[in-house]
Structure formats: structure tokens, C-alpha cells
Amino acid sequence: MDGELGPLGAEPATRSIPLTVAIIDPRHAAKQQIYERLFRAATLSAAVLVLLILGGVALSLLQGAWPALHRFGLHFVTSEVWNPVTDKFGALAAIYGTLVTSAIAMAIAVPAGFGIALFLTELCPPVLKRPIGVAVELLAAVPSIIFGIWGLFVLAPVLQRHVQPWLIEHLGPLPAVGRLFQGPPFGIGILTAGIVLAIMVLPFIAATMRDVFDTVPAMLKESGYGLGATTWEVIWNVVVPHSRAGIVGGVMLGLGRALGETMAVTFVIGNAHRISVSLLAPGTTISSAIANEFTEAVGDLYTSSLIALGLLLFLITFSVIAAAQAMLRRLERRALTSI
Amino acid sequence: MSRRGFRKLKNGLFLGLSMVATAAGLAALGAILFTLITHGLAGLSPRLFTQMTPVPNSAQPGGLLNAIFGSAVMTAIGILVGGPIGVLAGTYLSEYGRNSRLSTAVRFINDVLLSAPSIIIGLFIYEIVVVPMGHFSALAGAFSLAVLAIPVTLRTTEDMLNLVPAGMKDSSAALGAHPWRTTISILYPAARSGIVTGLLLAVARISGETAPLLFTALNKQFWSTNLAEPMANLPVVIFQFALSPYAEWQQLAWAGALLITVTILVLSVAARMLLAVLYRQSGGGR
């Protein structure tokens, strides 16, 4: 059945009856029609299944979260209290942690990814381009739990012993910025989680930006050089504006990933349902709260509150990823229709 | 400083920074791999594959056999269930519904699912499989992995099928073949390596997932082949052991982490090599 293709392309690759016979002989034609309908139905149902899965996810989350949402209403999103004893739950601490760790991750990964993409497309000697590109993408293949244990056993002690005391001593006393660096050096906490997330998200952003930079027509860049612009000026004034949609799309995809990341964060976030101004304090994120507490939550309201957290995460990541995909598709279509 | 000199300085500065960024990225990768190798190698020995996960402070150092088996079984079922669904759906998008509204919607939703947090999928499978079944099970774990495998295979299959030269499809249609016959006899063989790449990437993706298995397959300290019960698996074992205070557990966690990472890296490299072969074939064979 796996027929070999001839040098001209398609050959009737079946060892049963030739196709021409199928058309002439009505019996075979009828069978072919049935197979066609079956195959089409199979592929169609598979495609529809994808829609059903997403619909199912949304529905089951909504159903599970309903008791908590009904009880707390909007207060769920604005309250910091997370008290299983009094059965009062609020998502604010988790939302805060998710947003702040992702913000730190983006603040580190976007410039770094931009730098890597720049290096790979403009500066890198062609010999090294492939291996370095592969190395960066290998970072993306490492499972997130590895980042988690690396963060806990290697990064956290380094931060606790060397970096955090330095930050507390030198940046702590400063007037406004200082409030971000207060407190005992735990080693783990929001800043550590942000750094680990940054390393996790970096390869995606770098790869997307590199692919986007690569699609810029050489002619545009050459025009810039022809006018006497430096490499940096060409990048900043020609490549970046041209790839704007792709850059934003890639960044938002990275953001979507950072918002939803569980394992890398759970190890180093410190599991504290509190909002602290200091970046050195422990906190919690939506996904690590669910991962830590779901199997042990006793009581319907507790479980429902955790699923409500999941629903919030779903809504947040869905909007970010959907917007990113829309932008990237726009870029793809433009690239297909441009020169 | 002249305007020209200032511009040159800025250029040098930013290009220098980009080199620093690349070095930092490579350093991070190096640091992680280095830690993984040094900690993991110490625990690497044949008994990883012959003994079960141990209880704390037991006479035997123990191994990871039940966890490796469980991961292999659940990944296999996950790809056996999710792979065909993804391939079929990708076929639909490429063959039948190139521009229909349904296809646009499916593509869009698929891309969302591709980047969705896996913990949400775990919660979903918990609600529809674990709760009705009454207990955790390896089957639930396998289903959550299947759901995670579908978007990867769908995307790759559609892209690879689209790459097949239109001429081949037209020739087959001209001979009177129905689309199903064209697809099975012409397109699948032509896009074979691409589809296999997609399956490899999907396997690489699902073998490292921890969060969904936490609420579906749970874990087990013994050997088990029963799909309707909790089953040991590498990621959850690593999660549990790494956070424990027992030295031998932590060593097993590192060894397991090294095993998973090496497997996934090998799969990813194999997928890329296949893709390179395919690229050369389609690009050079024109």
C-alpha cells in the first residue's frame, strides 16, 4: 500500500485494482463512494473534536467554578483573603503573583530574546548560526519541571547567599525603588520565580523573533546600508518596524506561556497567599496554587474556588494567546502576499 | 563627539549587548545541562531500570522501573489516541476545508490549545474522567496527554500536507481518484517524514508534562500494569522526590530528570533531522 512514487510524481500506487477500472465498474465505484464518505466523516469529526475539546474545557471549568463565583461574585477577584478555615477565598494574591512574575519574566526575556535574534540574524558567523540556533531551541525542549528543580537547588541558594543580601543592602534603603527589595533573603520568592520563568520563555521569544527577522526582504536592509546606516540603525529603523506584528505576536505567545507555567514556578514561588510589595517575598501564582492545593482541598467551596482560579487563568491566557495568534496570522498572510 | 562617532558608539553598544544576551542564554542552557548531568550521572546505574521506587531509608537503593514503565505506557497510549486524531484533523484542514469558516475556527482554536496551560487540561480530564470513574487512573493520565498531543500533530500534519506539490494531487484526481484515495496513496507517503516529525515532537512534548498527571494518574510506589489504577510516572516521581529531604530520593529525582531530558532532546534532534531531510527532498526534488 505504501507505493513508491515514480520520477514524474504520482503513479497509481495501489496494488489492488487500477483506478481507471474503478470508474468503469459501477460496483467498485459505489464502494469508493462509501469509503470517501467514511474518510471525510472521520477527518471532519476529528477536526470538530478539536473545537469540542476547547468547548468542553471552558464548560467544565465554568461548571466547577460556579459555586465559588455564585458565592463570592466579583469579590472573588478583588479579595486577597485565602482562608480555608473560614471558607473565604479571593484570587487577588494569585492574580497578582501571576502578573508580577510574568512581568519580570518579560522584562528579562524580551530584551534578551531580541538580542539573541539580532545576533543570530546579523552578527553571527554563518558557521555558528546553526549550532547556536539549535542550542537555543534545545532550551525550549527542556521540560519545565527541570527548570523548577534547577531553580530550587541551584539558583535559589545562589540568590539567597549572594544576590539578595546585596540587593537588600544597596537597593533597599533607596526611597521609592527600595520598597521592592525589603525583607529577609529567602532565596525563593517572586523574583526567583520571575528569573526562572524568563529563562523558560527566552527560547520561544528568541526563535519567533529570529524567524520574523529572517523574513525581512534583503532588499529593504540593503537599501538602509546603501544609505550609510549602521547595523544597529538598520535593525531598529528597518527590520523592527517591518516585523512589528511578528514581534508583538511572539512576545505575546511568550507571555501566554509565562502566565500559564506551573512546574517551573511551583518549586520556587514560596506558596504564600499574600501580596507583598517586595520582590524578595514569597507569593503564589494561579497555576502553582492549583497544583499545590487541588488534591488536598477539602470542601466544595475550596475545590470550586481553585477551579475558579483555573477559569480565570484560562480566560487570561486565552485572550493573550488569541490576540497573539491573530497578529501572527496577519503577518503570515502579509508575507505570503508580499514580494 | 561627532554625530558619526556617536552613531558608531551606539551601534557597537547594542551589538555588544546582543552578544552578551546570546552568551547569557547559552550560559543558562549550559548551567542547567551541567547541573542536570553532574547530579544525574551520579545516580545513573543499571538498577534505575531494574528496581522500583524505594521507600525512604530502605536497605535497597531502589530504581525507577515502575515510573519509567508508567511514563512509557501513558505516553504510548497518549500518542496512539491523540496522534491519529491530530493527523485526521490536519488532513481535513488541508484536503477538504482549506478556506471554510469551520477550518479557520479549528486552526485558530488549535493554536490556542497548543499554547494553553497544561494544568487546565489536567483539571478538564479530572472532571470528565477521574470523577465519574471514581478514582485516579493511568487511563485518565493517558487521555490528558492525548489532548496535549493533538494540537502539535494537527499543526504539523496540515503544514506538511500543504507542502506536497499540487501537481501530485491533480494527477491523482485526473485519474479519477477520490480525495480519500489520493490522500492515503499519494499524500501520506509523500508527507511521511513530516507527519512522523509531528508525532515525534508531540511525544517530546507530552513526555515531560507533570501538571496534568498530578490530577489524573497520581502516582504509585509499586509496579503496576493496571490502567484503571494510579500508575507511577517519571515527572510526578521527580516532583515528589525532589521536594523530599531524603538523599537517595533526591538522587533518583536527578537521575530521572536526566533520563527525561535526554529522551526529549534526542527526540527533538531526530525530529529536526527528519525535517531537514524533508526540506532537502521537497526543495531539491522540484
Add this chain to the structure above:
Amino acid sequence: MLKIMKHCGVAALSLGALAALGAEDITGAGATFPYPIYAKWADAYKKLSGVGINYQSIGSGGGIKQIKAKTVTFGASDMPLKPDELKAAGLLQFPMIIGGVVPVVNIKGIGPGQLHLDGATVASIYLGEITQWSDARIKKLNPKLNLPGTAIAPVYRSDGSGTNFLFSDYLSKESPKFSSSIGANTSVQWPMGIGAKGNEGVANMTRQTDGAIGYVEYAYAKQNQMAYATLTNKAGGVVEPNAESFQAAAASADWAKADSYYLILTDQAGAKSWPITGASFILVYRQPTDPNAVLAALKFFNWAYQNGGEMAASLDYVPLPAPLIAQVRKTWSTEISAGGKPVWTGS
């Protein structure tokens, strides 16, 4: 293509066959407090009888949830459920083993048993009122120790746990401020510090973090040679955590009078009593849907009562006194039934 599909089909069928042949293990889940001893017992029991007891230590809260959801055969909790809650859920609880929770610290130069604390001081630490190890209040209790000025990093249980319950119950008894602002429960809102999962997580986090203080079941402290602290008990004496002091606390307990075995052993009277002692409980259904599984579990528990004492002692757990074991067996035969007949018919 078809060849590949054929191979896949064969693989799927054989996996299915394998699955059907799989043996049934008994699953239980709950407290991390007794996990070291339950795991040791399960290991020995499997070698003897071939029956696997798969115990997942996910925290007392998790154990209660799983048994209520009927996803496990037995649950394990360090906090006893109240009699009316048990009745409402149709559950039966009985004590399995007794152990002690100890405070552990990670301070440079301080070894096991060197640091001495009391309930009020520990409560102040967890309330955030004492922030450095060199604080005067700690110095007062340890005049001979050289305490560094390291910042205190309190570590607490982030998951619902009976260990949490025992510890917060003790602190509530020792500090009115703690009692009113935090209270005692399996999961409380700690005002500051780092959360870790399970006894294992707290032990690990404490070991990793300079200046940390945490609270773990004694087996964890002993197995990992952690620096535990001594406490002042209700009678005013300074006690070390060990089988003796746990037993002293358990000795004064009157189990016969406790309804559904609801008894909390913290802050017991007695010169030698360890103030944070507690029993760990097993939860099963009075009318189980799978009586064979429950019977298999009861056989395991019975074996542990009879033969597990030495293993328990090696980890400094305290086995139940003989009259209590007899009382529990009687409860099994009278309270657990299926289809009108008692499940436990042994002695």
C-alpha cells in the same frame, strides 16, 4: 501506511491485555505525618503477602477529600474528624500510630537538641514579632548559646495537613494572640514565611534555607539528622522529642471515653510529656461499596498492629497500647458492615 496501523493495533491490544491482567492494589491517601512508617510497613507487607498497599502522602486534607470522593479505599488524617462530621459522611475513624511534631531549625553552628524554645516564643516567631535569631527573648531561653544575627525564615505547611493542625493547636494553647488571629486548623492563614508541601517539603525547605525554622514529624527530623529544638512542656520541664516523651503524653489519654476516638494529645499534663504529640487516624466507610478492598486494608492494619511495633520504634513512632488496639478491633467488627454482615470477622 497500513502496516504501521496494523502494528499500532497489535500494540494497543497487547496493552489492553496487560491492563486486564494487572493485579489490584489497595490505595490509601492522606497524612504525610505517618508516611515513613506506613511506607515501611507496606513494603514489608508486600514481601510477606503479595498485597500492595499504595499509600500516597498528599496531606491530611487530601486524604479526607479522597475518601469522601470514594477515590481511595482508606484515608489518613492527623486531625481527627468530629463525631458529627463522621456520621454525616458515613465514615469510621480509628487511631493507627502515635508520633510527635518537632520544631527544626537551620542555624549555623547549632546542632540537634541544642536550641531550646517554648510555645510562646515559637508563636511570636510565626506571628512575625521575633525576626532575628539573636533576639533577646530567644537568648533568654538559651543563655549559653552563641546565636548569630541571621534573619528568621519561618517555614509552614502550604497544604492542608494534620501536622499543621497539631502545631497550630499547640501554639493556640500557648499564645492567646496566636489563637485569636490565626487559630487552629489543618490549613491556616500564616501572616508571613514560606510555604512548603508536605512534611517532606518543610524538612527540605528548612534544610535549604539559612536561618529557617520549620515543624515536622519527628521521623523526618531524625532520618535527616536535622537540628530539632527542645521545648518547655505544660509541667514546666524541658523535654526532648523521643519515643519516651511521646509515650508519656499518650499515657494520660482516656481513649475509652472518646466518642469516635476524637482525642487531641497536644499540651498534655505530665512531667515528661512532649507537648506536640498526636495520633494519626485512618478513615474508612462504615458501609463500603467495595468490602473486599476494605477487608484487605483491615488485614494490613491488623498485621501492622501485631508485627509493626519494631519498625515503628526504629523511627521513633509510638505504637498504640494493647487495650486500645483491642478496642479498635472491636469497633471494626461492630461498625463496618456490607449487606448486613460484618466485614471484619477476625479477632
